Amino acid sequence: MRRVNENTVVQLPSQNGVPEAGRREYLPVAPFQMICQVVHRANIGLIWILRLGGGVDYRASGELLAKIERLLRVVHLSRLIVDLESVTHMDSSAVGTLVACLRVLENQHVRFTLCGLPKQLHGMLERTRLSSLFETLPTVEEALRR
Numbered sequence: 001m002r003r004v005n006e007n008t009v010v011q012l013p014s015q016n017g018v019p020e021a022g023r024r025e026y027l028p029v030a031p032f033q034m035i036c037q038v039v040h041r042a043n044i045g046l047i048w049i050l051r052l053g054g055g056v057d058y059r060a061s062g063e064l065l066a067k068i069e070r071l072l073r074v075v076h077l078s079r080l081i082v083d084l085e086s087v088t089h090m091d092s093s094a095v096g097t098l099v100a101c102l103r104v105l106e107n108q109h110v111r112f113t114l115c116g117l118p119k120q121l122h123g124m125l126e127r128t129r130l131s132s133l134f135e136t137l138p139t140v141e142e143a144l145r146r
Contacts, residue, residue, distance in 0.1 A: 032060035033086070034067060039144060045078035049140055053086035061097040068101050077110045081143045085116030095124060102133060111135070113143045 033053035040046055048071060056064065071077060082098075084090075098114070105112040113135045117125070125131040137143045 032056060032063070034064065036067075036071075041144075046075060047079045047081065047144070048077055049081045049083060051083040051086065053088075055089040056087055056094040056097075057089065057091045058093040061093045064094070065097050065100055065104075069104065072104070072108055072110070077105075077108070079111040079113065080105060081113045081115055081140055083115045083140050084118060084121060085139075087118055087121065090118075090121050090124070092124075095121075095128070095130065099130065099133065113137060115140045115143050 031054045033051075035051040035053075037049040037051070038046060039049060050067070052064070054060075068080065071080070080101075082101075102112050115137050116139060117136055122131070122136075125134070125136075137146070
């Protein structure tokens with residue numbers, strides 16, 4: 001199984017398992033997924049873990065920001081950890097949404113941590129000099145220890 005980005009050209013196998021010469025198709029980006037978990041630490045309070053998966057693009061960006069804003073209205077958070085390990089694609093609008101989330105959370109005095117950044121996203125944050133804005137850690141487990 002190969003991970004591919006949106007609009008990536010890949011060869012499709014024929015019926016006998018051998019790729020047909022010259023036959024190509026565009027494969028869509030994996031569907032966006034969002035799973036919420038809550039961890040309560042006595043000395044810290046509520047920590048929300050938001051696990052994202054699939055492709056995060058302009059269509060999913062609004063949904064992500066709306067979800068975080070709903071969380072802030074419903075419950076007082078002390079920290080939000082966003083796990084990006086299962087993200088297959090993230091475009092510039094999604095990165096902009098992460099910056100918007102950071103601003104919203106900082107205004108509410110909520111600690112914001114990104115975990116499991118795919119190599120492509122880490123590179124994008126470095127190139128755009130946005131990496132210094134975010135607290136980034138390799139895993140959710142490490143984030144929970146800090």
